[in-house]
Amino acid sequence: MQAIILAAGMGKRLKQLTRNNTKCMVKVGGVPLINRTLRQLDSLDLSRIIIVTGYEGQKLRDHIATLDVKTPVCFIDNPIYDKTNNIYSLALASEYLVAEDTLLLESDIIFEDSVLRCLVEDERESLALVAKYESWMDGTCVKLSEHDDIEAMIPGSKFSFRDTSDYYKTVNLYKFSRSFSATHYVPFLEAYTKALGNNEYYEQVLKVIVMLDNPGIKAKRLDDSQKWYEIDDIQDLDIAESLFAEDKDRLPLIQRRYGGYWRYPKMLDFCYLVNCYYPPKKMLEEMKANFDSLVCQYPSGMYVNSLLAGRNFGVRQDQIVPGNGAAELIKLLVEKMDGKMGVIRPTFEEYANRRGKEDVVVMNPADSDFRYGADDIMNFFGNKELKNLVIINPDNPSGNYIPKKDILRLAAWTKERKIRLIVDESFIDFASEETETDGGKISSPAGAGTILDEGILDENPHMTVVKSISKSYGVPGLRLGIAASGDRDLIASLKKEVAIWNINSLAEFYLQIEEKYRKDYAASLKLLQAERSRFAAELETIPGIRVLPSQANYLMAELTGCSSKWLTEQLLNRFNILIKDLSSKIPGDRQFIRIAVRNEEDDTRLTEALREIMART
Secondary structure, eight states: OEEEEEEEOOOGGGGGHHHHHHHGGGGGTEEEEEHHHHHHHHTHHHHHHHHETTTBHHHHHHHTTTSSSOOEEEEEEETTTTTOOOOHHHHHHHHTTTSSEEEETTTEEEEEEHHHHHHOOSSSSSSEEEEEEEEEEEOOEEOOOOTOOOOEEGGGGGOGGGGGGGGEEEEEEEEEEEIIIIIIIHHHHHHHHHHHHHHOOHHHHHEEEEEEEEOOEEEEEOOOTTTTEOSSSHHHEEEEEEESOOOHHHHHHHTTTTTOOOSSTTTTOOOOOOOEEEEHHHHHHHHHTTTHHHSSSSHHHHHHHHHHHHHHTSSSSEEEEEEEHHHHHHHHHTOOOOOSSSEESSOTTTTTTSGGGGGGGEEEEEETTOOOOOHHHHHTTTTTTEEEEEESSSSSOOOOOOOHHHHHHHHHHHHHTEEEEEEEEEEEGOOOEEEEEETTTEEEETTTTOOOHHHHHOOTEEEEEEEEEEHHHSOOGGGGEEESSSSSHHHHHHHSSSOOOOOOOOHHHHHHHHHGHHHHHHHHHHHHHHHHHHHHHHHHHHHTTTEEOOOSEEEEEOOOOOHHHHHHHHHHHHEEEOOEEOTTTOSSSSSSEEEEOHHHHHHHHHHHHHHHHHTTT
């Protein structure tokens, strides 16, 4: 068996990285793609490796000459690489195709060793390697029968997003038997190029062949756990850097992205916090039905959007300002502060990060589980010089919760002392209050603890309530948040300082239709509360994990026997699961992690992974 690598292209989408080098010379983790590919092929005891070069071909040949490759390497030059596509490069190697069984691959693919082995070790003679379609993939897709027959090849021009559940993406790794090349591929290749020219792709030939009654080639489905990536542009390269990094380096490369994890194959995200039971399918369908208009037309300005936000949250238009995520409003609020700001740690650090360290007064709860209440806050800050106080309720990451009646006590206490109070209620809807009745205590509905109320805001103009809609409503991609206050001058100034169109049309439409889905939202909160209890109980059964009580959609857990960083790396590298390592938030020797509450299927997958890892510590 031999291998053919197509490496003639210019790789223009990689811009400056391919200005003076061919695409396969681009480095991933400091190693050129071609080095990695040749090492992997060299381990297969092939008879030879044929490389079709073109753009900067001599540089590539000179580089390969410096490598320790025991397999003979020969080259074919494509002198008109800038006027042809890869069908011509492969046509130049057609004599090799009919001489021997062949592994065919493109030079811009990075893959782990098992991907190549599964193709070689499969007993079937001719195979096209395919992977289940995911949203990050581009290029030719195929439809398969249950027996791995390629029923159709779908080029980009015929691609339908309605049918993606049936699609597989070609990985651009093939195994052609000598007889398949001689009887099928090469004759069709020659006929195709004569009829349509050389500015085509070699997969077009396969598209014709699979229409035959006996095409002579099957599909080989990759396992979901087998890593590969096609590097077409600089974003692909950035993702490949983290996907194929050394285990010790991968976590920081992932973390620096702060989201966008849908681009990572099958990654399960327990780091970022959303409501996995909302929005309902019908709401998403309504948004999809209006997608064309929403994308192609301007959104409304602040007047309309504050009207919508006020309606949704039961306050007046002059009490509320919507933001491009809560982060936009937090920045503006903190910039308006003068004097020192009080915070309770560990907590969500966006507020403190917007102030100098010398302006932040920190309360560290005396309780070993980071529990605290209104009295603890008033006792600690009572003798401090303070102009501003930030309360995250429930707190992040501890899940500590202060009941509504105690938040109102804090509001009165800060009002008396002329302290501006910010209450961040991004997770309040997941909390349940206990209220007194003649028969004892009963649990009130989720979200009953909110102070986002027209009357309460008017009575406490020194107080501002902030809420991230992403967290509770499961729509982080819309970038929505609100700030509400009885201080109408503050709200008016915030509205002037944000961009005139700070919310896009998709976010505006969400606010427009949200009221119709209130019952679905209430149901989602109950489902999440039930799953939180079940999930916490399961985690408690794992040796070395102690779960803290939480009223939010996440659980903070203390680890014994291993570090939080090590466990976070193990989950990512072995199971493709991302959690939050809290070592940067909590100094000292104690080790903590934060885990989002998702649905039962996802939570069970994490529980099983944790059980396996902790059993070996």
